[in-house]
Amino acid sequence: MATAARIYPFMPGGAAEGTKLVSGAVVLSDLTDKPRFGLKGGGSAAWLAAQGVPLPTVNRIGEHRGMRVLRLGNEDILLLAEGTGETLAQIKTAWLAAATSKGYSSWREEGWAWMRLSGPRLAEAMSGLCALDLRPKKFGADDLAQTRVGHIEAVTFRSPTGFDILFDITASAYFARAVAAVAGHTDQHHA
Amino acid sequence: MKLLTCPMNGPRNIDEFQSFGPVRARPDPNATADKEWSRHLFRAENRKGVVVEWWRHVPSNYFFLAERDLVRNEIIRTFDASQLRDRA
Secondary structure, three states, X not given: OOOOOOOOOOOOOOOOOOOOOOOOXXXXXXXXXXXXXXXXXXXXXXXXXXXXXXXXXXXXEEEEOOEEEEEEEOOEEEEEOOOOOHHHHHHHHHHHHOOOOOOEEOOHHHHEXXXXXXXXXXXXXXXXXXXXXXXXXXXXXXXXXXXXXXXXXXEEEEEOOEEEEEEEHHHHHHHHHHHHHHHHHHHXXXX | OOEEEEOOOEEEEXXXXXXXXXXXXXXXXXXXXXXXXHXXXXXXXXXXXXXXXXXXXXXXXXXXXEEEEOOOOEEEEEEOXXXXXXXX
């Protein structure tokens, strides 16, 4: 499927243009332009399973041919591809062509921002942004949390370098500023 | 911080939740007089005791039920809506 040139929030002409992504002891990076595909509603899980996508239990993350499979609900599943996204594109094409019961597209590629928090002061910053206990023994690599991060509804999970956060794309600039504010406090305490 | 245990997401700060009021029987449209309808629509029962209420965990958009003591404002238990269907 041809992808039209989309303007993402932090790009020139985007709604968050000019908002700085914090870097230093806490690093925020934007993955919003990376491929993802979400399905929800009756039939989603059965359709994906029929395509050979192994589905984890709710609030867990699975893996399928380089994609991460996030189970947000019984019938709410999100596929994330950080690399080439070939498998994801194939699944999307198959889904568009399918005539059977297949759920609905949840438009996560347009509706959600995808950002990554990392850096040496990651743990402190995250504890200022999210009320959950996200220490490794409580929150593993296959866990995901649907909660609040920086006071907005978000999905968060571990990535190799830190935490990935998915949230309403219209809050992109707000979220970047919220993270910058928390990172600023963290710096002050260690100055 | 007050906690509410979501059957799907576990214990969370109560401001991650939204209340949708008590579970009520739906009146039969063919056998209900206007007076009962308006009472059903506009009057809250507001009695003392234990009620079963609809709640929603906002970040995951998950609706579930909670049994709450209205006098002590204490949540007794929370459970998935399928359990109510199974009991009915």
